[in-house]
Amino acid sequence: MQRIGVFVCHCGTNIAATVDVKxxxxxxxxxxxxxxxTDYQYMCSEAGQxxxxxxxxxxxxxxxxxxxxxxxxxxxTFRKAAQSAGLNPxxxxxxxxREQCSWIHxxxxxxxxxxxxxxxxxxxxxxxxxxxxAGESPVVKRALVIGGGIAGIQTALDIAEAGFEVDIVEKQPxxxxxxTQIDKTFPTLDCAACIxxxxxxxxxxxxxxxxxxxxxxxxxxxxxxxxSVTIKRKARYVDETKCTGCxxxxxxxxxxxxPNEFNLGMDNRTAIYIPFAQAVPKVATIDAxxxxxxxxxxxxxxxxFCTVGAIxxxxxxxxxxxxxxxxxxxxxxxxIKLDNFDEFAYSQSKDxxxxxxxxxxxxxxxxxxxxxxxxxxxxxxxxxxxxxxxGSRDTSGCGKTYCSKICCMYTAKHAxxxxxxxxxxxVYVFYIDVRTPGKNFDEFYRRAVEEYGVHYIKGMVGKVVxxxxxxxxxxxxxxxxxxxxxxxxxxxxxxxxxxxxKSARSLATMLTASMDTNDFFTEAHPKxxxxxxxxxxxxxxxxxxxxxxxxxxxxxxxAAAAKVIGLLAKDKLTCNPCVAEANEWxxxxxxxxxxxxxxxxxxxxxxxxRMPDRTTAIRRVASVNPAVCQGCGACTVACPSGAMxxxxxxxxQIMAExxxxxx
Amino acid sequence: xxxxxxxxxxxxxxxxxxxxxxxxxxxxxxxxxxxIPNWQCCGGVYxxxxxxxxxxxxxxxxxxxxxxxxxxLVTLCSACHNVLKQVNNDMANxxxxxxxANRYLELEEEYHGETNVIHYxxxxxxxxxxxxxxxxxxxxxTGKKIGAYYGCLLLRPGKVLQMDNPENPKIMEDFIxxxxxxxxxxxxxxxxxxxxxxxEDKALANKRSGKVLENAKDMGADMLITxxxxxxxxxxxxxxxxxxxxxxxxxxxxxxxxxxx
Numbered sequence: 001m002q003r004i005g006v007f008v009c010h011c012g013t014n015i016a017a018t019v020d021v022k023x024x025x026x027x028x029x030x031x032x033x034x035x036x037x038t039d040y041q042y043m044c045s046e047a048g049q050x051x052x053x054x055x056x057x058x059x060x061x062x063x064x065x066x067x068x069x070x071x072x073x074x075x076x077t078f079r080k081a082a083q084s085a086g087l088n089p090x091x092x093x094x095x096x097x098r099e100q101c102s103w104i105h106x107x108x109x110x111x112x113x114x115x116x117x118x119x120x121x122x123x124x125x126x127x128x129x130x131x132x133x134a135g136e137s138p139v140v141k142r143a144l145v146i147g148g149g150i151a152g153i154q155t156a157l158d159i160a161e162a163g164f165e166v167d168i169v170e171k172q173p174x175x176x177x178x179x180t181q182i183d184k185t186f187p188t189l190d191c192a193a194c195i196x197x198x199x200x201x202x203x204x205x206x207x208x209x210x211x212x213x214x215x216x217x218x219x220x221x222x223x224x225x226x227x228s229v230t231i232k233r234k235a236r237y238v239d240e241t242k243c244t245g246c247x248x249x250x251x252x253x254x255x256x257x258x259p260n261e262f263n264l265g266m267d268n269r270t271a272i273y274i275p276f277a278q279a280v281p282k283v284a285t286i287d288a289x290x291x292x293x294x295x296x297x298x299x300x301x302x303x304x305f306c307t308v309g310a311i312x313x314x315x316x317x318x319x320x321x322x323x324x325x326x327x328x329x330x331x332x333x334x335x336i337k338l339d340n341f342d343e344f345a346y347s348q349s350k351d352x353x354x355x356x357x358x359x360x361x362x363x364x365x366x367x368x369x370x371x372x373x374x375x376x377x378x379x380x381x382x383x384x385x386x387x388x389x390x391g392s393r394d395t396s397g398c399g400k401t402y403c404s405k406i407c408c409m410y411t412a413k414h415a416x417x418x419x420x421x422x423x424x425x426x427v428y429v430f431y432i433d434v435r436t437p438g439k440n441f442d443e444f445y446r447r448a449v450e451e452y453g454v455h456y457i458k459g460m461v462g463k464v465v466x467x468x469x470x471x472x473x474x475x476x477x478x479x480x481x482x483x484x485x486x487x488x489x490x491x492x493x494x495x496x497x498x499x500x501x502k503s504a505r506s507l508a509t510m511l512t513a514s515m516d517t518n519d520f521f522t523e524a525h526p527k528x529x530x531x532x533x534x535x536x537x538x539x540x541x542x543x544x545x546x547x548x549x550x551x552x553x554x555x556x557x558x559a560a561a562a563k564v565i566g567l568l569a570k571d572k573l574t575c576n577p578c579v580a581e582a583n584e585w586x587x588x589x590x591x592x593x594x595x596x597x598x599x600x601x602x603x604x605x606x607x608x609x610r611m612p613d614r615t616t617a618i619r620r621v622a623s624v625n626p627a628v629c630q631g632c633g634a635c636t637v638a639c640p641s642g643a644m645x646x647x648x649x650x651x652x653q654i655m656a657e658x659x660x661x662x663x
Numbered sequence: 664x665x666x667x668x669x670x671x672x673x674x675x676x677x678x679x680x681x682x683x684x685x686x687x688x689x690x691x692x693x694x695x696x697x698x699i700p701n702w703q704c705c706g707g708v709y710x711x712x713x714x715x716x717x718x719x720x721x722x723x724x725x726x727x728x729x730x731x732x733x734x735x736l737v738t739l740c741s742a743c744h745n746v747l748k749q750v751n752n753d754m755a756n757x758x759x760x761x762x763x764a765n766r767y768l769e770l771e772e773e774y775h776g777e778t779n780v781i782h783y784x785x786x787x788x789x790x791x792x793x794x795x796x797x798x799x800x801x802x803x804x805t806g807k808k809i810g811a812y813y814g815c816l817l818l819r820p821g822k823v824l825q826m827d828n829p830e831n832p833k834i835m836e837d838f839i840x841x842x843x844x845x846x847x848x849x850x851x852x853x854x855x856x857x858x859x860x861x862x863e864d865k866a867l868a869n870k871r872s873g874k875v876l877e878n879a880k881d882m883g884a885d886m887l888i889t890x891x892x893x894x895x896x897x898x899x900x901x902x903x904x905x906x907x908x909x910x911x912x913x914x915x916x917x918x919x920x921x922x923x924x
Contacts, residue, residue, distance in 0.1 A: 339828070339831060340828065340830060340831070341830060342828075342830040342831035343830050343850075345850050347831065348848060348850060397822065398830070463850065463851075463854065464850065465850040465851060465878055466850060467878075467881050467882075468881045468882060468883070
């Protein structure tokens with residue numbers, strides 16, 4: 001028979017205001033096996049913990065029940081306290097009488113009644129608890145960063161700085177991400193390339209960092225501390241080890257009409273290409289969709305001109321398998337497609353562009369060498385209309401419900417740069433709200449209005465009408481003066497909402513990491529664990545978790561790196577002992593559990609059994625790898641013969657709880 | 664293919680051509696349109712109000728009648744199409760409206776939005792197929808630059824009508840291609856013509872229609888097509904100076920199929 005102690009917490013008034021805690025403690029005294037029951041104001045405080053420790057020793061308790069807040073909050077605290085008093089930590093049960101009782105009820109009498117029932121259920125369970133010992137698993141001291149934008153680069157550099165090896169997997173031919181396409185950065189207006197490219201070079205030169213460019217994650221197996229990842233290295237038809245990045249092939253390639261994605265299709269590149277001058281690695285890649293040699297075997301010019309013999313038309317995709325202790329997701333974002341927003345005539349006029357296209361039009365390495373010219377006729381625009389919130393904060397269902405966060409600031413930047421470079425240009429910005437919190441951000445926006453004379457108008461644009469004379473009629477409402485406006489513009493710039501990269505969804509499935517309805521990765525706690533995924537060993541960096549500007553992305557990237565370093569610094573990880581176990585005598589080898597196990601923790605093997613009649617029989621039975629099992633319990637429900645049980649949450653324990661509640 | 668057909672009152676008075684050419688073309692395409700017996704006015708746009716049940720009843724009667732025949736219900740007039748689809752959606756999804764309407768009508772069998780309502784253009788696209796129409800065209804509109812005028816009622820609200828993307832539609836452009844013409848995409852094609860406002864404030868309605876025509880002309884349209892009698896009325900009042908004639912799409916279809924007399 002167990003000797004059980006019950007500790008009822010007031011949590012200040014959080015519990016005590018709605019639940020009669022003294023009555024709960026009193027009621028628990030008569031429960032079978034309970035030898036001690038008391039209440040205290042803050043059980044998690046040092047004095048409260050000491051009360052538990054002293055009581056365990058004084059009353060020789062073999063199990064305790066703490067009636068307090070959610071186990072997510074303080075189960076670990078109370079387990080630790082019990083352990084220091086010599087009790088096995090898994091002999092502690094929590095009855096959640098705060099989140100599941102006092103916080104959600106108003107009336108004291110029924111709330112107290114419910115708290116007593118929850119306490120009784122925990123007592124019934126603890127009767128069946130057995131001491132459990134956590135095992136240990138080793139940590140592979142190498143990290144994987146998926147995505148080589150500024151988020152992934154910063155995370156990798158910080159991890160490498162701490163002395164751990166780190167690999168970056170980037171699906172594009174170069175690392176750098178979206179930041180490479182940006183011209184200037186707010187609020188200081190320094191050039192994006194000038195601050196980013198040194199970091200890219202640092203990555204390439206750091207011997208702890210390995211870059212898998214033009215590669216994708218194909219498969220992920222394993223668990224925290226011991227992931228096994230298959231990386232697909234897409235065929236680039238150029239030997240990376242030989243190519244010097246001299247660029248002769250890109251000059252000689254006769255296929256010159258390939259839309260250049262780096263400049264968002266506003267100019268052309270060749271079929272063999274280096275995305276931009278500062279690419280890392282600076283290696284050419286052949287675009288198989290356009291290369292004549294790969295399509296029909298007629299060309300071979302690049303091979304002829306390559307001085308180091310790096311061109312290999314027969315190259316195939318290869319697969320690399322690597323082990324990692326931690327994985328950081330840094331898959332970034334894309335602007336949304338504007339198909340649902342044709343009121344802005346994006347598909348109808350070349351002079352209606354997105355903000356990212358605008359960045360390229362003002363960038364010295366862009367299609368116009370940095371001179372702002374209209375894409376349609378190459379003329380200088382004299383009136384520019386910026387439209388904010390295109391697809392952001394949208395409740396119609398066409399766009400995204402969230403605020404994309406970066407648009408207010410970059411639009412202010414664009415408006416200011418135009419007025420600075422071309423003072424003869426009138427600039428209008430239509431907005432719903434201007435949101436510029438952040439260090440020196442609001443001052444930046446005010447400069448655009450006050451010093452640079454940008455016309456900020458509160459109201460949305462309803463219709464953009466391109467006309468045959470090349471002008472664009474913008475129809476909008478000015479909400480402050482309650483007027484309809486018609487502006488004849490030369491260029492319209494749309495601040496398109498941003499969304500997570502399309503690859504994020506399939507990656508989340510591979511990593512068993514959760515996502516929200518917008519496909520942003522979910523953090524373990526929105527306030528207190530913002531860079532960890534709820535899946536152990538998976539960390540989040542940058543916009544894949546939610547819209548962010550560059551300073552915020554870099555902060556989060558470094559935070560994720562700190563978490564990874566903390567993990568990799570450990571030699572062993574303590575496993576959760578609450579894992580499944582198969583009763584081999586009851587198992588009939590049906591494989592039901594194996595099919596539902598999301599972690600691949602269950603295997604089958606033939607085993608010899610000595611039967612009651614002294615013969616030996618060979619039977620196929622399940623066994624669980626305790627290092628891989630995460631204790632989700634799916635197998636215990638799937639098993640038709642009841643052979644699977646979860647330690648610490650066995651079927652008999654759960655039934656005992658139910659019985660206690662229904663009694 | 665046999666469909667129940669709801670012409671609507673305007674198609675029997677002001678918009679006889681929309682109806683007549685629609686029927687002739689359907690015949691040429693091997694489709695039988697069975698006019699619902701004893702149909703009544705759909706109620707104009709009044710049934711869209713949430714708090715009034717009486718205005719919805721005649722639409723429910725038409726919908727129930729098609730259900731009884733076991734046929735999809737084809738509409739032609741943009742306004743009737745909008746009303747019938749919206750009322751049908753209410754009958755399927757708004758329990759209160761559905762219960763009230765059924766109590767009021769005392770139909771032999773209760774109606775819960777079972778009928779599939781499709782616009783004539785949807786019938787051409789989904790049931791016949793624009794490729795098939797292309798094959799059957801005898802007098803193609805080769806070289807003709809035709810602008811589709813959608814107006815406001817044909818596609819919106821997009822979630823209920825489920826016909827095409829209201830901001831970037833293509834069903835009429837695909838239709839124009841099917842009859843051999845060249846579609847002209849102009850931004851004002853899905854803006855309002857002024858609608859019923861013409862009764863109240865003629866100048867405003869004229870301004871709206873004028874903008875549509877101006878934009879269509881500016882983008883190079885030789886003519887416009889529409890599915891809405893009210894749009895045709897408003898646009899025709901304002902064609903002065905633009906020289907862009909406006910036709911019902913069924914008239915062009917009949918001509919292309921060689922059944923226009």
